[in-house]
Amino acid sequence: xxxxxxxxxxxxxxxxxxxxxxxxxxxxLCTMAVYLFATxxxxxxxxxxxxxxxxxxxxxxxxxxxxxxxRVARASWTADIVGAGKPVGLRFAEDWRESAxxxxxxxxxxxxxxxxxxxxHADGLSLFLGSAYPINAxxxxxxxxxxxxxxxxxxxxxxxxxxxxxxxxxxxxxxVAVADAxxxxxxxxxxxxxxxxxxxxxMGATTWMYPDKQVSVETALRLVGVLRAGFRATYQRYLDKTxxxxxxxxxxxxxxxxxxxxxxxxxxxAEHARRAAPTLEALIHAAPPAxxx
Amino acid sequence: MxxxxxxxxxxxxxxxxxxxxxxxxxxxxxxxxxxAGPMNTGHGxxxxxxxxxxxxxxxxQQVQAAVGRxxxxxxxxxxxxxxxxxxxxxxxxxxxxDDRHPVARFLEPRFAxxxxxxxxxxxxxxxxxxxxxxxxxxxxxxxxxxxxDLALAHDxxxxxxxxxxxGEQWETCLRCHDFHGNHEYNVPTRLADAPSAERVxxxxxxxxxPYPGPVRVKARVPGSSLKDR
Numbered sequence: 001x002x003x004x005x006x007x008x009x010x011x012x013x014x015x016x017x018x019x020x021x022x023x024x025x026x027x028x029l030c031t032m033a034v035y036l037f038a039t040x041x042x043x044x045x046x047x048x049x050x051x052x053x054x055x056x057x058x059x060x061x062x063x064x065x066x067x068x069x070x071r072v073a074r075a076s077w078t079a080d081i082v083g084a085g086k087p088v089g090l091r092f093a094e095d096w097r098e099s100a101x102x103x104x105x106x107x108x109x110x111x112x113x114x115x116x117x118x119x120x121h122a123d124g125l126s127l128f129l130g131s132a133y134p135i136n137a138x139x140x141x142x143x144x145x146x147x148x149x150x151x152x153x154x155x156x157x158x159x160x161x162x163x164x165x166x167x168x169x170x171x172x173x174x175x176v177a178v179a180d181a182x183x184x185x186x187x188x189x190x191x192x193x194x195x196x197x198x199x200x201x202x203m204g205a206t207t208w209m210y211p212d213k214q215v216s217v218e219t220a221l222r223l224v225g226v227l228r229a230g231f232r233a234t235y236q237r238y239l240d241k242t243x244x245x246x247x248x249x250x251x252x253x254x255x256x257x258x259x260x261x262x263x264x265x266x267x268x269x270a271e272h273a274r275r276a277a278p279t280l281e282a283l284i285h286a287a288p289p290a291x292x293x
Numbered sequence: 294m295x296x297x298x299x300x301x302x303x304x305x306x307x308x309x310x311x312x313x314x315x316x317x318x319x320x321x322x323x324x325x326x327x328x329a330g331p332m333n334t335g336h337g338x339x340x341x342x343x344x345x346x347x348x349x350x351x352x353x354q355q356v357q358a359a360v361g362r363x364x365x366x367x368x369x370x371x372x373x374x375x376x377x378x379x380x381x382x383x384x385x386x387x388x389x390x391d392d393r394h395p396v397a398r399f400l401e402p403r404f405a406x407x408x409x410x411x412x413x414x415x416x417x418x419x420x421x422x423x424x425x426x427x428x429x430x431x432x433x434x435x436x437x438x439x440x441x442d443l444a445l446a447h448d449x450x451x452x453x454x455x456x457x458x459x460g461e462q463w464e465t466c467l468r469c470h471d472f473h474g475n476h477e478y479n480v481p482t483r484l485a486d487a488p489s490a491e492r493v494x495x496x497x498x499x500x501x502x503p504y505p506g507p508v509r510v511k512a513r514v515p516g517s518s519l520k521d522r
Contacts, residue, residue: 036357044350044358044371097391116390119397128401137442142403165405166414190446207401237390 056214057286060160063171063208065220065282066227067158070111070127070206072276073231075178076268078107083181084256090249102245104238107182111206113237117230124211125223126168129175131204133194135186141205148172149205168209175204221283231272236265330423334499335512343515344382344422348372383416386513393474407438428497433490434463452484464490468503477506 081104082092093103105113108129115127130141132149141149148159152172159172177183177199186203187195197203215223242248242262254261263271294302317323324341332339348355348371355374361367380396399407399414411430412418419430444455450469457465468487469480481487488503496503 035353036360040357041351041354043361043367044354113390116392116395116397119395120384120388126397126400128398130401130403137444138439140403140442143405145401145403163402165402165408166400168400170402209400209402 055217055286057217057220057283059169059210059213059215060158060171061282061286062210062215062220062223063160063169063173064158065224065279065286066125066127066208067171067173067206068282069224069227069276069279070114071173073114073272074107074111074175076272076275077110077235078181079179080255080257081262082107083179085262086181088249088256088260090256090260090262096241099244104241105234106185110234113234114227114230117233118226121229122223122226124168124209125226126207126209128207128209129204130207131175133192134204135189135191135193137193145172145205145207152205153202163209166209168211169213171208172205173208174202175206177201177203217283217286220286224279224283228269228272232265232269235268239265328423331425333420333422333424333429334427336422339515344378345375346382348374348376378417378422380414380416383420386515387416389473389475389510391474391509393470394472404439411435411438413438425499426497427499430497433467433494433497434461436466437461437463440466449480449482450484451482464493467493471504475509476502476504477509478504479506 081090085104086092091103092106093101094106094109095101096103096105096109111127111129115129118125118127130139130145130149132141132146134140144161144163148161149172151157152159152174156174158174161170162168163170177186177197180199182203183197183199183201186192186197239251239262242251247260249256249260249262251262251264253263253267255263318327321340328341350358352373355371358367358371359373362369362371384396394413396414396416398404404413408414419428419435421429441458443458445453448454465484465487468484468490471478492500492503495501502508
């Protein structure tokens with residue numbers, strides 16, 4: 001302490017008091033440090049909430065698994081419901097939700113309905129569909145997605161990257177014209193900016209986003225379940241809509257390739273599970289075997 | 294009255310007034326007295342707790358985490374006192390499967406520029422609460438942020454959309470197109486038949502809907518089941 005700078009006591013007056021404020025501040029800081037750190041309570045769960053426990057897979061593996069699920073469901077819907085349904089009088093349109101319109105969702109809208117379900121139930125998992133030649137100009141790729149879509153088209157390989165503007169792990173997968181219905185609808189649509197699509201062309205890309213770099217196998221399994229629940233909910237909405245048609249299709253075990261039929265939601269999802277079996281295989285192989293005792 | 298007595302009476306009066314104020318302000322009936330402002334259109338009957346939910350953890354844990362965040366030892370943000378009122382608080386009542394512009398769609402990477410300017414991925418960017426209004430975004434021509442390239446090959450409107458875009462008449466969009474698509478509405482084919490921009494602005498301020506059709510999906514009332522909608 002700098003005693004030399006203190007004025008000497010004057011005779012007859014009490015010596016000047018030492019200022020208390022610095023001592024109180026130091027004591028408060030010490031108390032705060034003990035309160036916050038030395039006797040710290042357990043950290044808030046949010047701190048560890050997203051740290052995966054047990055066997056994990058990379059987010060790239062998760063995206064591959066989910067993309068396989070989506071590719072299968074999208075092909076089923078496009079080829080077996082939309083493609084086979086149109087010749088037997090089933091309609092699919094952009095305004096399918098309007099009460100006066102007897103139609104179901106176009107393939108892009110089937111995906112969008114499922115994506116909406118994910119936003120509500122999948123804890124940060126997002127799915128989008130875009131293109132360099134979209135029917136609606138507002139769906140054209142922009143920003144970082146342009147270069148990644150170009151690389152996807154050039155290499156045929158999925159693009160994995162981190163999107164800093166939203167802090168999410170991201171993947172883009174080719175969206176290929178898997179059925180004649182894709183090609184004919186996009187070539188004939190009055191608002192289409194490109195009319196020479198051919199089957200097998202990359203028409204656009206799906207974009208997936210998720211917050212974490214590593215995911216527990218348990219979480220991955222749950223997300224596959226949520227995605228399938230999204231397919232189920234979307235297909236059920238279509239079945240509900242068909243019930244309002246003047247001449248509803250027969251709903252049972254048969255598919256539109258057999259006539260004006262639609263499979264029940266259970267039949268549709270059972271077929272999906274059969275075709276998407278590699279998804280579960282991928283998860284089994286992703287989980288390392290437990291060590292022998 | 295002696296000065297000492299006067300001082301005691303003053304302290305007692307002050308303490309009583311403070312206790313009474315504390316009692317009123319912390320009671321449910323007095324909640325509106327310390328609200329940030331009047332509730333928005335349709336939200337008048339909401340209780341504070343409908344949106345303002347206590348943050349997880351004890352106060353001590355929250356303070357500890359906030360200090361950790363400030364010192365850089367904690368990676369994620371922390372809510373102290375109450376949770377941030379985020380999209381989930383809004384969509385728990387207003388979620389619809391057929392929303393034309395759901396907020397989540399704007400999380401896609403290609404909307405980075407729009408997120409920086411308009412922040413359409415957050416409900417409160419356009420619907421800031423405690424403003425006594427329905428829509429609080431000042432610019433009713435905000436469609437310009439995404440639809441600059443709009444051109445229709447077979448335009449159903451008597452004044453082409455391309456010419457409206459070229460003329461930057463962005464206030465005309467909302468005259469025909471309800472942003473969230475929650476009104477039954479046969480969109481007019483003559484621009485002159487559409488409601489005026491002033492009616493749209495009045496609607497934003499909390500006035501009557503300029504769109505003639507009924508609301509497709511009503512908001513859920515807190516405490517009711519989703520099936521009640």
